[in-house]
């Protein structure tokens with residue numbers, strides 16, 4: 611099944627208000643990866659979430675112009691490297707466009723996917739379905755492997771256009 615969601619509200623003022631509202635939403639940050647043949651590719655992504663427990667599924671939303679989206683369409687799978695606060699540098703590297711983002715970056719293959727070391731969590735996922743929604747494509751994927759990270763200082767978050775981390779409130 612492939613569905614399409616479209617909004618009729620595309621005016622500049624509405625878009626700016628929406629951007630500002632979404633900037634106030636604290637998001638997790640991950641580098642989503644895939645292999646283009648033997649070449650690793652990755653992109654910084656905030657639009658991901660758990661989708662289902664039975665069976666375990668995740669959801670990722672990618673811009674229709676994303677190079678990574680084209681790679682995943684070919685390979686049918688992606689890796690979700692959830693970043694810790696210590697990996698803020700990786701978030702900036704993988705938010706750039708271009709084919710050589712992995713140059714000088716340490717990684718290893720896992721489930722035929724590029725895995726970054728020392729991440730807050732690792733998920734390997736196989737795409738089951740997709741839906742075009744506005745200028746993005748939502749990938750719905752089955753979890754093939756899921757592993758929490760260990761010993762990282764805290765999660766990397768994105769809020770009001772800045773990177774940060776989560777601090778538990780005192781009770």
Ligand SMILES: Cc1cc2nc3c(=O)[nH]c(=O)nc-3n(C[C@H](O)[C@H](O)[C@H](O)COP(=O)(O)O)c2cc1C
Pocket residue numbers: 639652653654655656657658671672673675676677678679701704705706707708768
């Ligand atoms: C904090 C942050 C979150 C982002 N979240 C997303 C996202 O959820 N989906 C997306 O398509 N792009 C997202 N981007 C933008 C992509 O990282 C950026 O457009 C990248 O250059 C795309 O690379 P590609 O064309 O190689 O896929 C985000 C960028 C930042 C800095």
